Amino acid sequence: MQTHGSRYLRLAALGDSTTFGIGDPVPGGWRGWARLLAEALGTSYDVSFCNLAVSGATVLDVRREQLADAVDHAPDIASLIVGVNDTMRSTWDPARLRAELMECAEALHDAGALLVTARFHDHGAVFGLPGVLRRPLWARIEVVNAVYDEVHATYGGIRIDLASRPEVTTRAFWSVDRLHPSELGHRAMAHLYGGLLQREGLDFEPPSLLAGGGIAPSWRRDLAWLVTEGAPWMQRRARDLGPWAVRLALQH
Incomplete structure (x- = not known):
């Protein structure tokens, strides 16, 4: 990992x-694992910490709206964790997702950044979705995971x-929606990434x-969030994926 000076x-x-940072509320907004790690x-x-993440972003959003600013930041470390929203869209396109994720990873790697990525869990199981919906959603997540395996094998x-x-x-x-980590969940992620960065030679306490x-x-507060944010999000996903879910149910 290249750094701009030993302590910068x-x-x-x-x-x-x-x-x-959604799921980890602090006075004035959200914090989250990336900010915890930066602190x-x-x-x-x-x-110098630049958080470009946006709630609801897909891989295409990251490539179009976040990547250039991230590269301009000349990062020593760059986290690229996106793709779950893609699996919950009717516009799901595995080939395009792979091309866009690989393009983002290549650009960040070529800018000199150590890539920080993740493999995703079975979100449907955490949600408590019935098997007829959980299994195809997990199949999509596994596609995303396979691309991240390729990213890691190619760019480390x-x-x-x-x-x-x-x-x-x-x-x-x-957190209450079972989609975003709670404060403890965000802390667990930040702690795990901190330990891995220590292995890369960084000297700090995770x-x-x-x-x-x-x-x-x-x-x-949880009820207010569900009413103002959680329920509208579920309604949008239901409208988007409703026909897909009906077809799956009929097939089974």
Whole structure:
């Protein structure tokens, strides 16, 4: 990993709502695993952190709207974690997803960045979806995972396999919507990536696994979020994927 001086690091985060920080509320907005990691690195390094992630982003959104700014940031470390939203769209196109993810990974690698990626878990199982919907959704996620396997084999970097992490199956890992990590889930991700960066030679203490600095969960806040954000999101996905789900049900 190339760095701009021994104690200076440029970090760029690309992706969707998980990297944006949803699920980990703090006064004034959201924090999330990427910011937690940047703050931990900041205790030992002079960190320039650029979080370009946007809630709801697809791989195409990242390529069109985030990649150029990330490359301009000249990152030493760049996280590229996106693709789950693609699996929940009627516009699902595996070939295009692969081409766009590989293009993003190549550009970040060629800019000198150490890539930070992930393999995804079975979201349908966490949601509690019936098997007729969970299995095809998992098949799509496996396609995304296969592309990330290719990214890792081609460009290296560090990654975590969420499907292999036992904490991912626990309720405490997730926020009320079971789609975004809770504060503890974000901290677990930041801690895991921190440990991997230590193995790459960075000298710092990974983010703590203990809650702190965030807004404590409450049923009122959770209910308000579900009404204003969660329910509308589910309605949009239902309209988009409804015909697909009906066809699957008829086939089974």
